[in-house]
Amino acid sequence: MTMTDTRPSIIVDNVRKTFLIRHSHSMKEAVIGKIRGRKVGSTPFQALDEVSFTVNEGESVAILGHNGSGKSTMLKLISGVLEPNAGRILVRGRLAGLIEVGAGFHPDLSGRENVYLNAAILGMTEKETDERFDDIVDFSGIREFIDQEVKHYSSGMFMRLAFSVAIHTELDVLLVDEILSVGDAPFREKCNQKIRELSDAGKTMVVVSHSVGTVRELCTRGIVLRKGKKIFDGPIEEALEVHKAKNK
Amino acid sequence: MADGLTNPHLSDFRTPGRGNGILDIFTKRYLLKVLVKKDVSTRYRNSIFGWLWSYAKPLAQFLVYFLVIGIILQMDRGVDNFPVYLFSGLVVVNLFNEAFNNATRSIVGNKALVRKIYLPRELFPVSTVIVAFVHFLPQVVILILAALLYGWVPSLLGIVAALVGMLLITLFSTGLGLLFGALNVAYRDAQNFVEIIRTFSTWSAPVLYSWDMLAHRAPDWLFHIYMSNPLTASVELFHYAFWFDTSDGSLATPPLLLIYVAVAFVIAIASIFIGQFVFRRFERNFAQDL
Numbered sequence A: 001m002t003m004t005d006t007r008p009s010i011i012v013d014n015v016r017k018t019f020l021i022r023h024s025h026s027m028k029e030a031v032i033g034k035i036r037g038r039k040v041g042s043t044p045f046q047a048l049d050e051v052s053f054t055v056n057e058g059e060s061v062a063i064l065g066h067n068g069s070g071k072s073t074m075l076k077l078i079s080g081v082l083e084p085n086a087g088r089i090l091v092r093g094r095l096a097g098l099i100e101v102g103a104g105f106h107p108d109l110s111g112r113e114n115v116y117l118n119a120a121i122l123g124m125t126e127k128e129t130d131e132r133f134d135d136i137v138d139f140s141g142i143r144e145f146i147d148q149e150v151k152h153y154s155s156g157m158f159m160r161l162a163f164s165v166a167i168h169t170e171l172d173v174l175l176v177d178e179i180l181s182v183g184d185a186p187f188r189e190k191c192n193q194k195i196r197e198l199s200d201a202g203k204t205m206v207v208v209s210h211s212v213g214t215v216r217e218l219c220t221r222g223i224v225l226r227k228g229k230k231i232f233d234g235p236i237e238e239a240l241e242v243h244k245a246k247n248k
Numbered sequence B: 001m002a003d004g005l006t007n008p009h010l011s012d013f014r015t016p017g018r019g020n021g022i023l024d025i026f027t028k029r030y031l032l033k034v035l036v037k038k039d040v041s042t043r044y045r046n047s048i049f050g051w052l053w054s055y056a057k058p059l060a061q062f063l064v065y066f067l068v069i070g071i072i073l074q075m076d077r078g079v080d081n082f083p084v085y086l087f088s089g090l091v092v093v094n095l096f097n098e099a100f101n102n103a104t105r106s107i108v109g110n111k112a113l114v115r116k117i118y119l120p121r122e123l124f125p126v127s128t129v130i131v132a133f134v135h136f137l138p139q140v141v142i143l144i145l146a147a148l149l150y151g152w153v154p155s156l157l158g159i160v161a162a163l164v165g166m167l168l169i170t171l172f173s174t175g176l177g178l179l180f181g182a183l184n185v186a187y188r189d190a191q192n193f194v195e196i197i198r199t200f201s202t203w204s205a206p207v208l209y210s211w212d213m214l215a216h217r218a219p220d221w222l223f224h225i226y227m228s229n230p231l232t233a234s235v236e237l238f239h240y241a242f243w244f245d246t247s248d249g250s251l252a253t254p255p256l257l258l259i260y261v262a263v264a265f266v267i268a269i270a271s272i273f274i275g276q277f278v279f280r281r282f283e284r285n286f287a288q289d290l
């Protein structure tokens, strides 16, 4: 076998994720419940069931499915925030998740301090952040407010800066979850443009989005989830068909 | 798909969400630094007196204890230079309480991050212990000034003793912080339990009284256990470093102190191993339990 440029970046192998819906949140509840013979443990809920797929380097894959079908859970498993209960996930290269931008922002710090804080949280070194700082600020378009505390930002400004930091991280694999719907239309267009650039530059991408337009434009392949099971994996147009059919 | 799994070049793949545990504080030094900086610079935002609070709190606490224990209960007469004795023990307990408390709350306190982005979660308790240490330094400055007033002359051995004491407390509170920080995610009872430990901590070490009061009353085995408590060992190291030389020598440094310190280190390091082990077991559920 020869080394080709179609090596996988993400391998998802028979992954199962079970959430335990807990019935008690303190030891007292747990103990008293047990004495009274009530159900104290937790009810298992199968969020992902035996899901397998491989994403090759440079590929852009959309994950489609209804609300609650396990899309976000899948991305969180790939990013390492959650651990699977069975099966395994392997990844290669630097991973960046645009899952919830702005999670690491601190309202009492200035925009500048937050850029450094968040870049570090997303895995960047100090040098990398220094080099990209101007790009980040220019992209966000809020340079005049960069030294103000973030709590005085409007939510739009906040999202612009948060997104800008996230999109400028050094990455090989990008995970995007529904965030392309934030901000005003011009900024959204700028974001889509930036993501397309990354895609053209050969970055691997896994995208969750409700916007058919975005998905069609960014992705060549779609995986459809339904109640935690993979029901389709193939070309994006067919995937959208399957997803739409299941919507009805 | 099957291609991917039979691909022989799996060596450069990794499992996401698996860090190196506590060792990541060395591989992620920059991130750790940034997290510490965030806490330090936001702690006293929007407060008029700011960092002065780091001086005011221990001073108020000192005054109360000095008045009640020193004057009313007359410890001032039993222990030479009691103010220095009291304060040098108090700062050690303060460091422990602050570090332990911060670390216990660190995972729940960083909920937003833990649920959404993966980073080695050990960084949270460790960074808060470092923050506690930063707030402890002003207290050491006051202690040094006070000791100088009482005729303290710095000695190399004294400085080593103080550093060893700080290291001991830092290790011990990190270990306990990992343990209770992880438990606190599943059961918020943990932080209430920690409150109780903190109430005991001041009394579990010879801060407000002297070790020889216990030596006369407790059976040997109990006394040895008492002395091997990392808190007691650190407090005695601080007494040795800042107070002993200024006193008339009537209250000696405990015999066997070196052995107690060695045992205390074993306990502190064991607490880190246990803390890390439990932390790892609970970590896989942090994001979904929070």
Ligand SMILES: Nc1ncnc2c1ncn2[C@@H]1O[C@H](COP(=O)(O)OP(=O)(O)O)[C@@H](O)[C@H]1O
Residues within 6 Å of the ligand: A019, A020, A021, A045, A047, A065, A066, A067, A068, A069, A070, A071, A072, A073, A074, B287, B288, B289
């Ligand atoms: N931490 C959690 N604890 C319990 N259940 C969860 C948790 N996270 C997600 N779920 C459940 O898992 C299912 C899939 O959720 P999610 O992956 O967010 O769906 P999607 O992103 O496709 O809308 C939902 O039914 C949700 O309620």
Ligand SMILES: [Mg+2]
Residues within 6 Å of the ligand: A071, A072, A073
């Ligand atoms: Mg979702």
